Amino acid sequence: MIPTRTPSKSVTGESGWLTQLLLNPRDRTVQRDLRSLSDLHRTVMRLVPDGLGDSPRSRAGVLFRLEADGTGSPVVLVQTALRPATDRLPDNYARAQVRSMEALLAALRAGLPVRYRLAGNAVRRCGPNSKAGRWKQALPLHGPEADQWWQDRAQAAGLDLRTLTSRSADAATTWHEPPTNTAATRLRVDRAVTLFEGTATVNDPVALRSALLNGIGRSKSYGCGLLSIAPAGRGD
Known part of the structure; x- marks a missing residue:
């Protein structure tokens, strides 16, 4: 049996949003983020509000995965507990597509x-x-x-x-x-x-x-x- 931990309470806790970020490989911020996932994490966290207190990633339900196969522009899939604010990303950083997880979860x-x-x-x-x-x-x-x-x-x-x-x-x-x-x-x-x-x-x-x-x-x-x-x- 795998032990489970009680997750920190999320901002909404009921559903989620998926954001696909098609990164611009010419952008210097993208190039930096691809070298260090701690930098990428900080950029991804710009999609959710500031001031979330302790454990902001957990509270905002932020999860992400970098999908890069070396043949095209890298993609980051981001999941959040509330609708992401894509306008808070750096200019020319990525093209964003957002969809709700409501239908999937239902x-x-x-x-x-x-x-x-x-x-x-x-x-x-x-x-x-x-x-x-x-x-x-x-x-x-x-x-x-x-x-x-x-x-x-x-x-x-x-x-x-x-x-x-x-x-x-x-x-x-x-x-x-x-x-x-x-x-x-x-x-x-x-x-x-x-x-x-x-x-x-x-x-x-x-x-x-x-x-x-x-x-x-x-x-x-x-x-x-x-x-x-x-x-x-x-x-x-």
Whole structure:
């Protein structure tokens, strides 16, 4: 059984909005954001109001995933708990398309076949007596172990997996500035990301709705955890 955490209360908590951002690769802010997901996160947070107090990402229900295959303009899919203010993005940053999740959430029912996609930070934490690493150190999972990580969380999220394809994606790279008045250089942190795709059947619509709105796993501020689903055809 996967332990669950009670999510922070969102701004609306009832539905959500999906925003597709077709990034302008010539824009300097875009180029900066593609080098560091912490910078991309700050730009994405401009879609929601300021002054949300502690845990603004969680309160505003912000999740995002960078989708770039190297053949076209990169795309960022953003989910928010309230309608995004796309006019707050930098000029010439992206073309935005916004749609409500209301119809998708209303269609959820037991037995519904769906297609899914998730960029997950599949890790396990070391225990106090672990010989694999330091206590509480996050160790990335690969191959069958990563698949099992998703299978466990998919079940908790109300999905019965029918097919599963996984592959290692580009690491979620962030750059952290050193403390002022020190000689330290910027610190690079890479978080392992696995892309899971396939088909499933909904067995618990309430659990799935919660997973869609709150995300799955860790590193949500760095492009992980956004579960995307769409109804599947009979041939899927």
